[in-house]
Amino acid sequence: MINADALSDLILALVCSTLAATYWRTRPALAQSSGVFAIAASFGVLRFSAIEIALGPHRFFSLVAASAAFPLLAIALCWPDDETAKRDKAAARMLFLLVAIGIAIHLSGFALWRQILPVVSVLMMVIAASRSKQAASIFGALFFVAGLLVAALGQAPEFVLGPFSATQAMHYLMAAGFGMLGWSLYSRTSH
């Protein structure tokens, strides 16, 4: 039977995969960043299901997600008309560049990089969401903020997510963030 940690990553993987599949052609930067999160979360499902072989890849793709997918997501949301947000090849190249820089910095010993970059990215997303004045966007961005807070503190605030561990809480909050993000984009296009 699937354990609670694996389940939380499975939810995140499913939400991100759906977002990636939905916007693969129309919003490539958003889709690619969601895709990276989906891959990381998928390896997480395996890792938390005690499949040891998935530990390294999960840690690797988590690093890629933190140092490259978060900034790409921020670009996709803050500058939706930019070449990077609109063209699949441009988005992939930005992802490549961010991966290269992120991994090089991480391996050089500056581990804080993988925390700073998501924080900056999410703050940019909050600003973009507040400008859009869309409730779903704002909630989505706030879920990301909460997810990062939980990850940084290493524990979930009991009054909000009592039964969950920090890992599970982070996964669920991220999934909620992606979900709200998808919802806001869907409602924008349907109007």
Add this chain to the structure above:
Amino acid sequence: MLTVLIEAGLARRRGLAVYDIPDALTSLHHGVISEVTGVLWKLAGLGTYALVYANFHATELPADSWLIFVFALLAYDFCYYWQHRMGHEMNVLWAAHVVHHSSEYYNLATALRQTSTGRFFGWVFYLPMAVIGVPPTLFFTVAVIDLLYQYWVHTELIGRLGWLDRVFVTPSNHRVHHGQNDYCIDKNYGGILILWDRLFGTFADEREGEKIIYGIRKPLQSFNPVWGNLHYYNDLWRESVQAVGWRAKLGVWLAPPGGWTDAPLAHFDTATFVNYDCKTSSAMRWYAAIQYTLVVPCVVQILAMDVKAAPLLAVLYVLLIIATTVCVGLLLEGRQIAQRFEMLRLLLIGIAFVTMPDWFGFDASVILRVALAMFSLASLVWLAQQRIERSPVGAGNTL
């Protein structure tokens, strides 16, 4: 080096203009710089692959298994295809790889015309292998095999090879890769297998009756290997300075050469192309060749050095070798300033070799010291008597 000489001899016997001495020496100088700058990377300790493997590998694949070896070679070749393809399709990567394409001749020396800046981003493409669990020793083995394989395909002396041209990278399909002709652009990226190109739609067969013109659409027009390495970065820098806004500035580096456009590539007229030629005198060509011959043992020495034991000395040695290739390159171009720099270089090296207790760790015998001092002096006297003139012809497409 021997294979280059054999190829040049065979080409001469067949009456083929496959080699131009200044161009070939420039290719060799690029190779020298590429090797010695690798020493600086060693100093920086950027063994990224090994680090990623150590931190993130899924499993430890056995390095002594034939099956794993074949898998690693195929995986490397696949990753190489994408590295090479992106090297042509993304400005910041093309800035590094353009070096290899800047020769207007296609021969074994061109194979040695390698970039010195490719190490900045090239490693990223191979990280999946590290994460899968290909051990660094096996990775480096297959990397060397892939690299060595690509040497022999840089020749005009071998024609079509039948079915091999459809499966493997061969001289025929790699000639297409180095061509400027319209049908050659962005084609045949494979390292060992051309099957990747057939799979991803980038394969083009060599055309009978259409002469391939080698080189790049914006010709380098220089024998200076440092400029050869930096000229496209310079172009991108200027372009990004002119771009408005930080996103546009950054976008310049990520865009394909020619920018984000869906317009077809400008037509290239092969009939009007003239190769770059500085009309370098025969004596100067010999001089440059001899200087190159003397640089080779220095390169071998620096590659064998324990650079981490004496990093400053290693950096100094690298700079000295680079300065030599630049001076000789500029002499081949007929630049007058090069004459003064080269004379100064000869003087300094002559004095240093005789007076230093050892030559960067090499304890030279008295006979060798005297011989090199004499050689430096003779070169200096000869050079002082030369009248250096710059009269380049050929600047790519004459129209």
